[in-house]
Amino acid sequence: MIGDFDLEALVDLEQTFYETGYEDGFAHGRIHGLIEGRALGRAKGFEMWEELGFYEGFALMWLPIYEKQGRGDDRTMNHTQRLLELIAQFPRINPSETDETDIPKLFRQIRSRYKALCSTLGARPSLRYSDRSQDRDETADATVADAAPDVRPTEKNVWKVEKGSGAAPRAVNGHSFDF
Amino acid sequence: MDSPWDEGHDTTTAFEDLREAEWTKMSEEFTNTGYREGITAGKEASVQEGFNTGFADVGAPLGRDLGLIRGKSSALLSFLLSATSTVLGVSDEEKETLVAEAREIASQLGNIRYSDIEPRDLEAEQHAREHLEAEGQAMEVNEDLEQKKQLESVEDMLSRMSAGENVEGPGRPTMEDVLRLRVRLQALSLHLGFRIDLC
Numbered sequence: 001m002i003g004d005f006d007l008e009a010l011v012d013l014e015q016t017f018y019e020t021g022y023e024d025g026f027a028h029g030r031i032h033g034l035i036e037g038r039a040l041g042r043a044k045g046f047e048m049w050e051e052l053g054f055y056e057g058f059a060l061m062w063l064p065i066y067e068k069q070g071r072g073d074d075r076t077m078n079h080t081q082r083l084l085e086l087i088a089q090f091p092r093i094n095p096s097e098t099d100e101t102d103i104p105k106l107f108r109q110i111r112s113r114y115k116a117l118c119s120t121l122g123a124r125p126s127l128r129y130s131d132r133s134q135d136r137d138e139t140a141d142a143t144v145a146d147a148a149p150d151v152r153p154t155e156k157n158v159w160k161v162e163k164g165s166g167a168a169p170r171a172v173n174g175h176s177f178d179f
Numbered sequence: 180m181d182s183p184w185d186e187g188h189d190t191t192t193a194f195e196d197l198r199e200a201e202w203t204k205m206s207e208e209f210t211n212t213g214y215r216e217g218i219t220a221g222k223e224a225s226v227q228e229g230f231n232t233g234f235a236d237v238g239a240p241l242g243r244d245l246g247l248i249r250g251k252s253s254a255l256l257s258f259l260l261s262a263t264s265t266v267l268g269v270s271d272e273e274k275e276t277l278v279a280e281a282r283e284i285a286s287q288l289g290n291i292r293y294s295d296i297e298p299r300d301l302e303a304e305q306h307a308r309e310h311l312e313a314e315g316q317a318m319e320v321n322e323d324l325e326q327k328k329q330l331e332s333v334e335d336m337l338s339r340m341s342a343g344e345n346v347e348g349p350g351r352p353t354m355e356d357v358l359r360l361r362v363r364l365q366a367l368s369l370h371l372g373f374r375i376d377l378c
Binding site: 013014015017018019020021022023024025026027028029030031032033034035036037038039040041042043044045046047048049050051052053054055056057058059060061062064065068069092093094097118121122123124126 | 205206208209210211212213214215216217218219220221222223224225226227228229230231232233234235237238239240241242243244245246247248249250251252253254255257258261262266293297300302303306318320321324327368371372373374
């Protein structure tokens with residue numbers, strides 16, 4: 001009888017100690033998760049928006065040039081405006097948190113619109129995603145250093161953290177947004 | 180007076196000491212196990228939240244700012260390269276100077292890394308200090324980010340070597356350099372008669 005009672009009390013005690021430890025650990029782990037997540041999210045947000053901002057800036061700069069120089073025909077104007085519209089659709093928050101936008105598709109459209117604009121202008125495209133194999137353009141890569149020195153794209157996913165859910169992370173040209 | 184319980188009393192004390200030790204051991208063991216598992220769970224539960232915050236509050240706006248002026252400088256350089264000096268209304272020499280300035284701005288902007296302009300994460304620094312004080316060791320950082328930093332320092336070393344310098348160069352650019360380049364870009368566009376909003 002006494003043995004049974006003691007065992008139960010002991011198990012309860014063990015559970016209490018475990019739970020106290022768990023709560024403290026959880027609070028500490030949360031701080032670490034936020035810190036690490038922030039570092040990864042900052043780097044990823046920077047990488048994506050540096051590329052998009054580049055295309056946006058490129059298009060924005062050509063607008064006053066057309067105006068002043070009377071350069072560019074309807075085709076270039078159309079590419080410029082379309083490019084700006086596409087970029088305006090791109091979320092400024094972690095795209096994996098937005099369900100309605102097809103991010104990989106939008107990214108592809110933006111890149112090809114930028115390349116189309118460059119070719120109507122006779123400008124060399126500065127490809128800011130040269131390590132992403134499916135979009136690789138050797139000729140353009142080779143000219144990047146001359147036209148506008150490029151940031152070296154990151155070699156691999158830096159934010160990918162496996163989650164237990166088993167859901168495959170969504171990818172944009174090999175880059176996942178779910179980290 | 181000799182008590183027949185004396186011996187028994189010692190035994191009781193010893194027994195209590197032992198019980199106390201067992202108690203401490205048991206409580207520590209379970210508390211520590213709970214703590215370890217709690218850390219992992221807490222981290223997993225919050226890393227996405229941190230990622231989204233870092234993406235939206237710092238990474239995306241900072242990247243866009245830099246991307247915008249890089250794109251503008253690239254467009255301006257393309258324009259200058261394609262335009263004749265007659266179209267620009269300047270002499271050939273002056274055109275060369277303009278091209279050189281645009282190229283210099285684009286090149287310096289291209290040299291800027293995320294790590295050069297990344298704002299400090301004061302909360303992370305504070306927490307790292309707490310770890311250092313409490314355990315005498317640095318907080319572990321994300322492996323991939325750490326690797327990238329090492330890669331960059333190797334790149335810096337290689338570029339110093341290829342430049343034939345044995346001493347430290349002028350150092351990495353900072354946010355102030357970005358602001359200076361932004362002003363130079365604006366001056367160049369205004370000089371060419373293009374009004375651009377350099378937010």
